[in-house]
Ligand SMILES: *[C@@H]1O[C@H](CO)[C@@H](O)[C@H](O)[C@H]1NC(C)=O
């Protein structure tokens with residue numbers, strides 16, 4: 001009896017360990033990560049595209065890692081952390097770097113990229129997708145199919161529009177939002193017809209709260225609401241648009257990151273999230289430190305402790321903030337990212353249609369923002 005018992009427990013222990021082993025090996029499949037968009041996702045492409053250094057190739061960019069490599073941060077950016085969570089053994093490389101190891105994906109994003117127009121010294125999203133197609137022989141079709149495509153773009157379009165049309169009325173704004181989002185739909189469709197099927201799309205952040213916008217529009221401690229409104233109008237279209245694409249496109253899978261409210265919460269209640277400063281940037285000059293970070297001829301100010309700032313420069317986040325956004329993308333629940341988080345999207349069987357679609361949760365969010373929180377732990381995983 002006793003022998004039988006220990007045999008059972010030996011078997012049980014063996015089974016347990018065996019199962020654990022399989023689970024950890026299947027944690028997430030070894031697929032690639034491809035990013036598209038503007039400076040937020042630029043892994044250093046601008047230098048290779050223009051064959052010239054840019055301010056972000058110089059100190060104090062990359063300061064926290066002692067490595068100014070063309071990323072708009074004091075260190076790593078969101079895609080580097082996502083890559084790490086996916087088991088990719090290095091930061092996500094710039095696709096345009098000649099000898100880059102792109103076997104687990106690459107960044108096609110470039111600073112100043114927009115959806116409309118042909119941004120000078122940059123690429124619009126459509127041009128980035130075409131560059132991806134030029135390089136497609138680097139990856140097998142099935143691998144592309146299972147890999148992740150992250151897109152964060154639109155900021156430059158709305159900054160440009162607001163600068164050129166300061167008095168645009170409601171219908172002019174609406175017309176512009178429609179043309180921007182139509183272009184986004186077209187470019188995502190182009191990626192889809194190139195074999196991509198798993199999309200992570202960022203909503204735009206509260207653009208009116210960027211230090212560069214506060215400084216240029218002289219809003220003091222407030223945000224420039226006109227730009228926040230444009231971002232909200234843009235964001236309202238993203239979820240329904242992708243729902244439509246998933247209903248009509250076989251195997252089309254997506255998720256939407258509510259970056260607007262993620263950043264707004266940190267702006268309004270910065271101390272709860274352990275940022276001592278959220279209304280000006282760490283590096284630069286001017287009322288909100290929003291000019292000249294990295295420029296050799298500007299004696300720009302650099303804050304003492306980068307990790308206590310939500311923004312590192314005029315419009316980009318500190319590495320600490322970038323890391324917390326990556327945690328949210330990868331593991332948060334539907335109030336932040338829906339219908340799936342990135343981890344769930346990666347393991348979701350390719351070719352299957354999605355069981356859940358995006359839902360409008362504006363009401364829930366409103367109560368969340370208004371809720372004077374007593375229990376916000378401020379940990380990096382807090383929504
Ligand atoms: C910015 O706006 C101007 C004027 O509307 C336009 O000509 C230009 O193409 C826009 N730039 C980008 C990058 O969209």
Ligand SMILES: *[C@@H]1O[C@H](CO)[C@@H](O)[C@H](O)[C@H]1NC(C)=O
Nearest residue numbers: 220221222278279280287288
């Ligand atoms: C930023 O916020 C702090 C603390 O709330 C405030 O004292 C300061 O005046 C603000 N800075 C600007 C430029 O509005």
